[in-house]
Amino acid sequence: MELPSRARGDELLPPGEMTRIRERLRAISQKHDLTTVIACAFDHRTRILPFIYADLKMAPAGVRAIGSALVDSGFEKTRIVLQQWNRNFSPTEMRLDGRIPDIFMVSSMHLHSDECDRLIQEACRIDPDKRPLIIAGGPRIIYEPWLVFSADPEHPWGADVAVTGEEYVVLQLLETLLSVRASGESLRSAFMRARDSGALDEIPGLVYSKSSRADGPIEELVDTGIQQLLGDLDELPRPVLGYQLLEPPSQAGTLGPKALAPRQVRKHCRVSSIVLTIGCKFRCQYCPIPAYNQRTHRVKSGERIADEMEQINKTYSISYFFGTDDNFFNDTKKTLDITEALARRVTTGEQTLSKIRWGTEATVHDTIRLKEHLPVIRKSGLFAIWMGVEDLTATLVKKGQSESKTLESFRLLRENGIFPVPMMMHCDEQPLISRKSNYGLINQLGTLRKAGALYTQVLMLTPSSGSKWYVDTYTSGLAFDSVDGEKIPPYKVDGNYVVASKHPRPWIKQFYLLAGYTYFFNPLRLLLALVWSKSRIPHVDGESRPQHKVQHYTRWQKLKRRAYLKLRGHIIDAGIQLFGMGGLILTYRRTAGWAFRLMRGRIVHSTAAPASRIPMRNPKGGAASHALPGTPIIGLGETEPDVELTELDVSGFKKAA
Ligand code: B12
Ligand code: SF4
Structure with missing residues (x-):
């Protein structure tokens, strides 16, 4: 079930509101001297292909965005702890500026739920009079906020508040709390007074709990509704600020005395994820993306993006960026505004942008639509595009792609010096190899490799919270409830494990995923890549150093540099093969065992979506915006869905096969 939208015309914040709240907070921040720790939950069992490397070497943009918003609003005593780098971090041991922080925030994706819950539970063990205000947020909480509140009356724990929105909601919550906070009062105590007086009910994007006893079980959750979105992303605080807050990697449970030194940042963050556009048509x-964005498409201006990339590059020497776009080519005018601004800076020879390279996500359909603009897009530094091909035959998913269109988009991209990276989706009905059609997984991977794919991802169709199919994947019995007596743990709900299938032998699907990767990354292909490299495309050996440096090279230096760039361009393909094989070993180690469990263990299919067991309501007593069908409301029993459910037509996959 998708998230509902706000009333038409009310989806966006009034222009300038984000800028104003930042100014208002800056004016009062000194008086409050707050300390905040923001933890990014990460379960290390999720470290497998295809996300290995990016998962550790790209400090997530979400926690950096919240950190940037706090620093920009005057709350500089903020630290970001990535469990990616600090797996033993323990909230009970954290001290910042010599004290337990005023606020402890946790950000999490769904697959990192176990760690997210552990962090919150530990924070709840801090003495109540010293306990920080616990705020949870991020992609998991946006769709399933009830999960950070315990439904077990014997073991009550939970965040104080779950934020189902973005930076503005956090700042509005903070402003409200500071407006009621008495001198010397803890922020958590101010929060409880604000909550009980109803002051939080006016802030859309929050879920908080209610209990009749301070340490008693949670009795209900109040959901203040769907957030208002920031329309003009230029109003966001600068992302460069977040990097100064990162906790240095360590094995300790405590925090270090200082954040990561600027000159150390690049060593741990080789790629900077950066918000350029949000939303998809x-x-x-x-x-879940279109509904989450209430069907809006939001952008930053080209000049602003160029400034942000330059700032990050100049301060931290990071020259690789990843746009967190859902579909960067969504809108021609907006795409060109960004890419032309970046390309202009390259032309004027400004040092940093000539070496900046970035990648992002876009669709096959839009790539072809923008074909005449690909030269300027490449000039802007865009060197790789992750494309949701999903299925070349468009049997499972239709979004304007087909085999001929996909191949055309690959050709266009490669001719313009951009690497296409196909993202594939595997489902029950797709065979490993097909004889008379191109439906087989291996057939498709073979076609894509031949067309010039250097890397790929193949994920199994898996329940995705907030999507139209989500509830149906459970009610139709596609999703598993337990395997071999074990409930499906969140870290396995990432598309790499078969956790939803009606195939009579689902274990075979797990082996198909492994077979697909093994077909794509293997020693034979490595040898072939050394001879017939697929990475030799235009601009791959282009000079990235600024002109004013290169022009002083001697003839010999120029020759050497040329040879180096050519060789580097040639061996990229082989390098990626090596990397893929390394990742594959880890992937075998982690997922092959699951295939055997699927083979031997009893599989129990789900009958209902995992709705909140704690009653949920909106501040006026009606159905909560974020609740799934089946969520109880005190006095009303179970809620009915307020949107029409679509049938998940699993048989459609069969017909196609
Ligand atoms: C970049 C990206 C990745 C990168 C992450 C690299 C990195 N370390 O950052 C890579 C490629 C590795 C990746 C992998 C996966 N990803 Co991914 N990824 C994204 C993507 C495209 C952008 C994320 C981002 O940086 N956004 C920009 C930031 C600013 O937004 P944000 O994180 O949502 O944060 C905002 C709010 O959530 C909130 N917020 C965030 N944290 C907090 C904390 C607090 C306390 C508060 C109050 C608020 C708050 O404020 C932020 C500012 O607005 C998103 C889709 C999207 N457009 O967001 C998917 C997304 C995050 N990925 C998703 C998934 C499912 C995955 C995978 C499991 C693969 C898959 N099946 O698709 C793997 C998991 C790998 C792993 N081991 O963790 C889902 C998560 C769904 C969920 N409910 O948890 C998303 C949302 C896509 C989707 N389907 O909708 N991903
Ligand atoms: S899968 Fe990609 S193309 Fe489809 S709605 Fe989501 S972001 Fe858009």
Whole structure:
């Protein structure tokens, strides 16, 4: 079930509101001297292909965004702890500026739920009079905020408040709390007074709990509704600020005395994820993004993006960026505004942008639509595009792709010096190899490799919270409830494990995923890549150093540099093969065992979506915006869905096969 939208015309914040709240907070921040620790939950069992490397070497943009917003609003005593780098971090041991912080925030994706819950539970063990205000947020909480509140009356724990929105909601919450906070009062105590007086009910984007006893079980959750979105992303605080807050990697449970030194940042963050655009015009039924964005498409201006990339590059020497776009080519005018601004800076020879390279996500359909603009897009530094091909035959998913269109988009991209990276989706009905059609997984991977794919991802169709198909994947019995007596743990709900299938032998699907990767990354292909490299495309050996440096090279230096760049361009393909094989070993180690459990263990299929067991309501007593069908409301029993459910047509996959 998708998230509902706000009333038409009310989806966006009034222009300038984000800027104003930042100014208002800056004016009062000194008086409050707050300390905040923001933890990014990460379960290390999720470290497998295809996300290995990016998962550790790209400090997540979400926690950096919240940190940047706090620093920009005057709350500089903020630290970001990535469990990616600090796996033993323990909230009970954290001290910042010599004290237990005023606020402890946790950000999490769904697959990192176990760690997210552990962090919150530990924070709840801090003495009540010293306990920080616990705020949870991020992609998991946006769709399933009830999960950070314990439904077990014997073991009550939970965040004080779950934020189902973005930076503005956090700042509005903070402003409200500071407006009621008495001198010397803890922020958590101010929070409880604000909550009990109803002051939080006016802030859309929050879920908080109610209990009749301070340490008693949670009796209900109040959901203040769907957030208002920031329309003009230029109003966001600068992302460069977040990097100064990172906790240095360590094995300790405590925090270090200082944040990571600027000159150390690049060593741990080789790629900077950066918000350029948000939203997508397509409506893929397995994807929550269009509904989350209330059908809006939000952007930063080109000049602003160029400034942000330059700032990050100049301060931290990071020259690789990843746009967190859902579909960067969504809108021609907006795409060109960004890429032309970046390309202009390259032309004027400004040092940093000539070496900046970035990648992002876009669709096959839009790539072809923008074909005449690809030269300027490449000039802007865009060197790789992750494309949701999903299925070349468009049997499972139709979003304007087909085999001929996909191949055309690959050709266009490669001719313009951009690497296409296909993202594939595997489902029950797709065979490993097909004889008379190109439906087989290996057939498709072979076609894509031949067309010039250096890297790929193949994920199994998996329940995705907030998507149109989500509830149906459970009610139709596609999703597993337990395997071999074990409930499906969140870290396995990442598309790499078969956790939803009606195939009579689902274990075979797990082996198909491994077979697909093994076909793509293997020693034979490595040898072939050394001879017939697929990475030799235009600009791959282009000079990235600024002109004013290169022009002083001697003839010999120029020759050497040329040879180096050519060789580097040639061996990229082989390098990626090596990397893929390394990742594959880890992937075998982690997922092959699951295939055997699927083979031997009893599989129990789900009958209902995992709705909140704690009653939920909106501040006026009606159905909560974020609740799934089946969520109880005190006095009303179970809620009915307020949107029409679509049938998940699993048989459609069969017909196609
Ligand atoms: C970049 C990206 C990745 C990168 C992450 C690299 C990195 N370390 O950052 C890579 C490629 C590794 C990746 C992998 C996966 N990803 Co991914 N990824 C994204 C993507 C495209 C952008 C994330 C981002 O940086 N956004 C920009 C930031 C600013 O937004 P944000 O994180 O949502 O944060 C905002 C709010 O959530 C909130 N917020 C965030 N944290 C907090 C904390 C607090 C306390 C508060 C109050 C608020 C708050 O404020 C932030 C500012 O607005 C998103 C889709 C999207 N457009 O967001 C998917 C997304 C995060 N990925 C998703 C998934 C499912 C995965 C995978 C499991 C693969 C898959 N099946 O698709 C793997 C998991 C790998 C792993 N081991 O963790 C889902 C998560 C769904 C969920 N409910 O948890 C998303 C949302 C896509 C989707 N389907 O909708 N991903
Ligand atoms: S094209 Fe991509 S981002 Fe857009 S709705 Fe489909 S899956 Fe989601």
